[in-house]
Amino acid sequence: MNGPFSPSPGLAALDERARDIFRRVVESYLATGEPVGSRTLSKGGVALSPASIRNTMQDLAQLGLLAAPHTSAGRIPTHTGLRLFVDGLLEIGDLSEDERREIDARLTGRGRGFQEALDEASNLLSGLAGGAGVVVSPVREAGVRHVEFVALGQGDQALAVIVYDDGEVENRLMPLSPGVTPSHLQAASNFLNARLRGKTLADAKAEVGKELDQARRELDAAAARLVEEGMAAWSGGGPEDRSLIVRGRANLLQDAEAVADLERVRSLFDDLEQKEQLITLLDGVREAQGVRIFIGAETRLFSLSGSSVVAAPYLTGRQKVVGAIGVIGPTRLNYARVIPMVDYTARVLSRMLDG
Structure with missing residues (x-):
């Protein structure tokens, strides 16, 4: 259940009294959304005077675990305090x-x-x-069955077609650089089919990305550029798609x-x-x-x-x-x-x- 970083200080920095008061402040805040004062804790079962509770709450504030919103006399947990509570003190319930x-x-x-x-x-x-x-x-989890580049119109555009094992077909329109021939389209299609077939597009993208230098050596410049542009055109489950x-x-x-x-x-x-x-x-x-x-x-x-x-x-x-x-x-x-x-x-x- 951890977040991306660990808080400082940890629970080990708190003695039993501080830990108990900290837990009560957070639990009360999560239940009510209101700042928690020393008198509230004193009436709620903490066997200490309001002054002693205030002193402990001040110590917790100095540690960066509690804060006083605006001019309120009460305290609320900071984000660091909530992280410490969730990671170390939260008692998780269960569904009925x-x-x-x-x-x-x-x-x-x-x-x-x-x-x-x-x-x-x-x-x-x-x-x-x-x-x-x-x-x-x-x-998308389905593997790739076939890929192909198909020239359109006057030859300045192509359709990048990818067919998946589950029968889904994804088409992307892409511009063609001057001088691209049908043989370039076929060479790029062959190169990708040899590497993508049976793999998910996400896995295949990672693999082809590592082999682009090889593509540039095996293919001429126009076909290698088609490989790069085709891989960029197909979504592969990126956030935008x-x-x-x-x-x-x-x-x-x-x-x-x-x-x-x-x-x-x-x-x-x-x-x-x-x-x-x-x-x-x-x-x-x-x-x-x-x-x-x-x-x-x-x-x-x-x-x-x-x-x-x-x-x-x-x-x-x-x-x-x-x-x-x-x-x-x-x-x-x-x-x-x-x-x-x-x-x-x-x-x-x-x-x-x-x-």
Whole structure:
């Protein structure tokens, strides 16, 4: 569940009293969204005087774990503090059997196809988790069957055609440099067919990228340029070519009563429009074993809105990550509930791909 970097200080820097007060402050803030004062903790069961609690909270603030918003006497956790809490103190709940059955039914019921399931997963997460549900469509997994460059019109354009093992065909129109002949088109097609056939386009792109020097030696300049331009033309599941499903933006407005909160939500809405950046961020969970959490300024995309992302990958039966789902919302998400919900939803989608 770790984010991209480790906080400092760690829990080892806190004694038992500081750890208990820190945990209570964060839990109260996540439940209410309000700054937490020493009197609130004193009445809540901390067997210390308000003055002693204030002193400990001041120490936690000096460590960068708590902050005082505006002129409030209370404290809230910083992004560093939230990261420390999530990584070391959070007690993650589990979904009830009813919740699991609801997720199963909504994703797999009534003969729902996988694309429909992705759309429903975004709706489901936004409704149950109280943030915006986001889903990134899969990277194309089918292998390449055949590629071909076909000259069009007056010979100044070509169609770059790629046929996949699953029968899908992808065409891209590309300009042709002067002097390109049918033999150049055939040579480029032969070169790529020898290297792409049976591989996914993403894997093939990486392999051909390493062999471009060889292409320039084996082919003349015109055919080698066709190879490069053809590989650039086909999508291969890049962020610009994949769909991003976002549901539940209205949920983000529910608790945004203060002007500062409304400004933060407006900033988050702007962030959610940055499709390619958001897909790239969610693709970052590919190496994660399960759920990954990004808090506030840990991501450049959400540094201004100060939002959190809880995301998990979904995989094929061969355990290859092809996409990701998640929840985006304020840093005071109910992590204990959202984390198992995102995790289980991703597992259901993975089972559907395996089936």
